[in-house]
Amino acid sequence: VDFRSDNVGGAHPAVLEAIVRANRGAADPYGADLWSQRLAARFNDLFEREVAVFPVATGTAANALSIAMFTPPWGAVYCHPNAHVNVSECGAPEQFSAGAKLIAVPGDSGKITGHGVERAIHREDAVHTVQPSLVSISQASEIGTLYTRSELESLSEACARHRMHLHVDGARFAHALVALGASPAELTWKAGVDVLAFGATKNGCLAAEAVVLFEPARAQELAYRRKRAGHLISKQRFVSAQLEAYLTDELWLSNARQANALAQRLGAALQSAGFALATPVETNQLFVTWPASVAANLRARGFAFYDWGALGPDVYRLVTAFDTRVEDVDALVTAARALRVQDATSPTKR
Numbered sequence: 001v002d003f004r005s006d007n008v009g010g011a012h013p014a015v016l017e018a019i020v021r022a023n024r025g026a027a028d029p030y031g032a033d034l035w036s037q038r039l040a041a042r043f044n045d046l047f048e049r050e051v052a053v054f055p056v057a058t059g060t061a062a063n064a065l066s067i068a069m070f071t072p073p074w075g076a077v078y079c080h081p082n083a084h085v086n087v088s089e090c091g092a093p094e095q096f097s098a099g100a101k102l103i104a105v106p107g108d109s110g111k112i113t114g115h116g117v118e119r120a121i122h123r124e125d126a127v128h129t130v131q132p133s134l135v136s137i138s139q140a141s142e143i144g145t146l147y148t149r150s151e152l153e154s155l156s157e158a159c160a161r162h163r164m165h166l167h168v169d170g171a172r173f174a175h176a177l178v179a180l181g182a183s184p185a186e187l188t189w190k191a192g193v194d195v196l197a198f199g200a201t202k203n204g205c206l207a208a209e210a211v212v213l214f215e216p217a218r219a220q221e222l223a224y225r226r227k228r229a230g231h232l233i234s235k236q237r238f239v240s241a242q243l244e245a246y247l248t249d250e251l252w253l254s255n256a257r258q259a260n261a262l263a264q265r266l267g268a269a270l271q272s273a274g275f276a277l278a279t280p281v282e283t284n285q286l287f288v289t290w291p292a293s294v295a296a297n298l299r300a301r302g303f304a305f306y307d308w309g310a311l312g313p314d315v316y317r318l319v320t321a322f323d324t325r326v327e328d329v330d331a332l333v334t335a336a337r338a339l340r341v342q343d344a345t346s347p348t349k350r
């Protein structure tokens with residue numbers, strides 16, 4: 001049973017069916033198709049205002065394009081040290097922005113604060129230093145924690161004071177939305193967010209993400225940037241069809257609720273079995289401390305999960321997804337609990 005990530009599973013059947021339905025006859029290429037047109041209207045409704053939406057195939061592309069929109073080559077981008085854009089995108093944000101500098105801002109619970117960003121700003125008006133341009137956060141964060149509305153607002157106030165913009169890596173935006181009980185508008189432009197990398201692949205799509213730009217007047221620039229990045233997909237109808245199905249009947253929200261609920265169940269059961277969690281469970285990721293022997297035994301029994309040394313020794317990450325089964329969660333807990341009992345009663349431990 002695989003708890004390594006929320007991208008190890010398949011796509012939701014409704015998404016696959018939408019792709020099959022879209023597979024009929026000819027359609028205009030490069031985003032001029034009906035699916036993409038409908039999607040544009042749908043995103044306007046979703047965000048309660050006019051936005052520019054640009055489907056792409058990966059989260060890395062969505063982030064790097066978003067960052068490049070607001071960061072000149074001499075710009076500075078402030079983000080958490082463990083941000084996906086900082087450690088897992090192979091320099092794409094730096095490349096797409098033609099050389100901007102990412103500056104890691106330490107912060108508790110996987111998050112940065114407006115105050116932390118302001119402290120990190122090396123303000124020098126001389127030509128010698130990179131200039132504050134953008135703050136980039138992940139919502140939910142890389143360790144599954146959430147930025148509340150007031151935390152977002154304090155970040156956007158810091159941005160306003162330093163004439164910076166605010167980017168959200170929303171690879172798990174749906175998980176954050178349902179956990180916070182907020183609307184898409186409240187968690188983005190109403191709180192000062194300028195651009196969102198809207199994730200969908202981790203939560204039911206096959207390969208579909210989107211850049212959502214809250215300054216639609218700049219859509220043409222993003223169109224050129226996306227083409228140059230190789231993410232203007234000629235048969236875009238298939239990507240838009242995925243996103244359309246993802247939003248239909250609130251599939252994205254019910255998928256995220258399911259993933260979050262299973263993480264809660266898993267976290268509570270592991271704690272009651274006597275294992276400590278390294279962070280509170282707020283969305284669909286949890287970080288548990290297991291003796292190395294317990295982790296090795298679980299792996300030998302077919303449970304898969306990643307080591308998460310960033311949160312300390314013997315910490316392991318467990319991720320639930322829309323397609324995680326309750327019985328798999330319960331099987332993991334039962335196996336871990338049995339190993340704990342064994343561990344506690346083994347002669348060497350007495």
Ligand SMILES: Cc1ncc(COP(=O)(O)O)c(C=O)c1O
Nearest residue numbers: 058059060061084138142169171
């Ligand atoms: C926080 C975060 N952002 C973005 C991504 C998207 O990455 P990819 O380019 O693999 O779609 C991921 C995927 O692991 C992620 O965890």
